């Protein structure tokens with residue numbers, strides 16, 4: 339089992355992120371040090387609960403941890419105030435109290451909603467993350483950001499509430515559909531681009547076999563987790579270093595919005611990273627052969643399928659959401675070398691316009 343301590347300096351709530359195939363069968367032993375009150379409260383979405391809920395409950399039950407499984411709808415519909423309120427009511431109806439333990443079993447959606455609920459239920463109860471998507475394993479479950487959505491936009495209500503433990507079991511990925519695997523792969527590649535070129539070499543060697551090779555997949559997940567942990571430990575509240583995690587995301591979010599969310603998140607971020615490699619050559623001195631290698635990797639992992647038609651002006655308008663941003667420019671994460679991020683403040687919309695035209699016209703310089 340690989341263990342990484344997420345050490346939050348000067349705080350009592352540091353915690354372990356554990357990575358190992360089959361970890362779900364060891365949950366009882368991992369929970370014992372916390373002496374959680376019985377029953378445990380599991381939260382999962384309807385799909386994951388159907389696939390894995392009964393198995394996890396049976397393991398817990400056999401070790402003397404009875405549990406109650408609460409379910410949410412599948413997808414972003416779970417990240418709403420109505421669902422959180424309904425879950426809180428169900429917790430109360432089932433006798434939950436201010437020391438009750440929640441366990442989020444699912445992807446980033448379940449983790450975000452459960453973390454948010456845990457942070458406000460009875461002014462905060464402990465919770466554990468058991469991520470079941472690649473994206474949640476390497477990103478969403480780690481770092482304590484929780485959120486739900488409002489009709490005006492995503493993640494507009496949220497808190498920082500660190501879990502007591504994150505238990506990553508790559509075996510869950512065997513049932514994860516390909517499209518959702520890709521979303522997570524974009525984050526794994528991002529970890530490589532910003533911090534760990536060696537991870538990129540390993541991915542290049544594995545390519546199509548990644549999900550068939552559990553030991554190597556576990557190692558890849560572990561390296562990506564380690565990067566997220568390092569960055570969060572250095573900057574929990576996103577004041578400085580944590581911003582490097584936005585590589586590819588600023589433009590990625592603009593593409594998602596401009597496509598009216600027809601473009602899946604992972605592909606939007608991948609195109610954002612390809613554009614980031616291109617812009618890095620122009621503004622940060624990234625050697626063009628490194629940019630081209632990065633672009634090839636993104637393409638070889640199936641992340642750069644053609645973009646749906648969208649209006650470049652709309653993408654630019656989304657990037658510069660308000661007048662203030664238009665005047666001050668956008669902060670962009672760039673790379674001076676692979677693994678060496680630099681934050682460039684105040685990139686102007688006029689500097690970004692040619693990039694957006696190259697991107698939408700299929701002419702990024704990192705993609706021959």
Ligand SMILES: NC(=O)c1ccc[n+]([C@@H]2O[C@H](COP(=O)([O-])OP(=O)(O)OC[C@H]3O[C@@H](n4cnc5c(N)ncnc54)[C@H](O)[C@@H]3O)[C@@H](O)[C@H]2O)c1
Nearest residue numbers: 385386413445446447448470471473474478483510513514
């Ligand atoms: N808190 C953070 O720091 C952070 C970071 C990144 C993303 N997020 C959030 O994460 C969310 C996206 O997470 P996601 O991509 O995991 O989406 P998700 O949770 O919706 O899961 C994707 C789909 O996969 C299904 N699924 C999950 N695990 C499965 C498994 N093992 N087998 C089969 N199906 C499975 C789910 O039912 C769902 O349909 C977004 O809401 C985003 O805002 C949060």
